[in-house]
Amino acid sequence: MREGWEPWPVPTAARYRQAGLWAGRTVGDLLRELAASHGGRTALVDGAARWTYADLDVIADRVCAGFAARGVRHGDRVLVQLPNRAEFVHLWLGLARLGAVPVHAMPGHRLAEIRALLSTAEPVAYVVAERVGRVNLRGLAEQACAGLDRPPLLVIVGAHADGSGAEVAGRAGSTGGSTVEGPGRASDVMGWPALLDEGERAGPPARPVVGGRAPTSDDLVALLLSGGTTGTPKLVPRTHDDYLLAARSAAEVCGFGTDTVYLVVLPVGFNFAFSSPGVLGTLVAGGTVVLARDPSPTTTLRLVERERATAVALTPPLVPYWLDEFAISRPDLSSLRLLQVGGARIPDDLAARAEATLGVPVQQVYGMAEGLVCYTQPDDPAELRHTTQGRPMSPADEIVVADEDDRPVPPGEVGELLTRGPCTLRGYYRAEAHNRFAFTADGLLRTGDLVRQLPSGHLQVVGRVKDQVNKGGEKIAAVEVEEHLRAYPHVVDAALVAAPDPKWGECPVAFLVCDGPPPTARDVAAFLRERGLAAYKAPERVRVVDALPLTAVGKVDKRSLAATASAPEATMTALPETPAASVARGWADR
Known part of the structure; x- marks a missing residue:
């Protein structure tokens, strides 16, 4: 076991590499290649601001160098609580280049969840939005960190990092930030622009970064949140190898390419929106990511029209609101080629109505942060598109539909879905007790989902074993x-x-x-x-x-x-x- 997480068995990892599933590249290496091949192409759009692939490569260097200047090293965790804005992507790519590990928190998380994540991940830094709507996330972060023996560096992302009209000023001498006092030790605080300035002054990071080492493809690239059933959040370790495979495979299955314009409506830190194919899959394919800061159907449908978006992902409850807004405003959706729906099972009749109303194929997506993701295809028969949750994206994904004793059920019968594969974790992060019952003796993940597999290989999700x-x-x-x-x-x-x-x-x-x-x-x-x-x-x-x-x-x-x-x-x-x-x-x- 590595520090806090279980890697794939050595023979299994060797088999995945020999088969070409794991390419042996890091996210930082891939970004260099993309900057060389697509340098002038638009990679990211946030409102009126746009960044090319070359821009993202430069910003990743600045973020990497800025955190390195603050003592963040390879393997360190960084808690990230940001809404849909460009800084999330900039930060994620920079940390990947450094070898530090972003821990995906959601903007909707509050004190109980954040304290649990701080306890489990022990991050050395915590990047948080000043505010989201009427919620003061900076205040929440300060409260969560108060009293910690080793409080993380707080990096505040917002128009005014201190909430008073000016960026957080540097303390004379060293920290470049203000101080938040709590019952325990104080937390250093700095604004996001100040971190970028430090990175720019430091210049492009050396390989290996001073005081650490360069990341390798079998290192962690992110810790994602599981949907889990226990009282504290479970963290899902993802490596450069497996996460890039997931993004690349998803992009191929979904037909993403250089002409793809992916609109991010769901929270960017949600695995569905980030890698299925999401942000990462779009970038791997050389396409363009458009961030929607406002998730309302009025705004997002206008963004489809303005940016000529080709793909978007929604959760089922959002679909009726899109249909209602479409009936009122009649936006031009002629560019849209794919409407993904996932996160929960969409009612069969709603899937059919969405296709008929919007004139766009609905792709059902069933997956989990733990790794396995299934997709229906636009050329599947309507019956399968509307009533199933798709097939695994990779032939290397192993699935078993099992009874309570982990024995395969007869074809077509309902059982719990068990899985393992080149994208599926072998153990949750720092959760040895939970891992003992979350996996079978031969390493299959118990998903907790009750499914039926059809002769076509498509899965129908019919319920859950999990208590959630x-x-x-x-x-x-x-x-x-x-x-x-x-x-x-x-x-x-x-x-x-x-x-x-x-x-x-x-x-x-x-x-x-x-x-x-x-x-x-x-x-x-x-x-x-x-x-x-x-x-x-x-x-x-x-x-x-x-x-x-x-x-x-x-x-x-x-x-x-x-x-x-x-x-x-x-x-x-x-x-x-x-x-x-x-x-x-x-x-x-x-």
């Missing part, structure tokens, strides 16, 4: 929320289950056992928000019961609870409808 709620692509770990619910006054016990929802696919419903006045859903939402939990995790309905039902072995019978979660009940209180802009991971003012 999938609200429009948001994975809500029941255990985490239940722990907080039990801290509410007069709540003796709690269980969170998924209820069917016509708009979001599923919504969380809380069953509470109380010894005093029961809370409403509004009360619970406010309580969880005060405890630092992201707002999308709050139950939309609350039901009070005398006791939680138990199975024969004494576990809470959640299947029984789920069966009654949607039944009318006077004690069940509904929350207001979630705005469309908060559907995707990290959006809006949660």
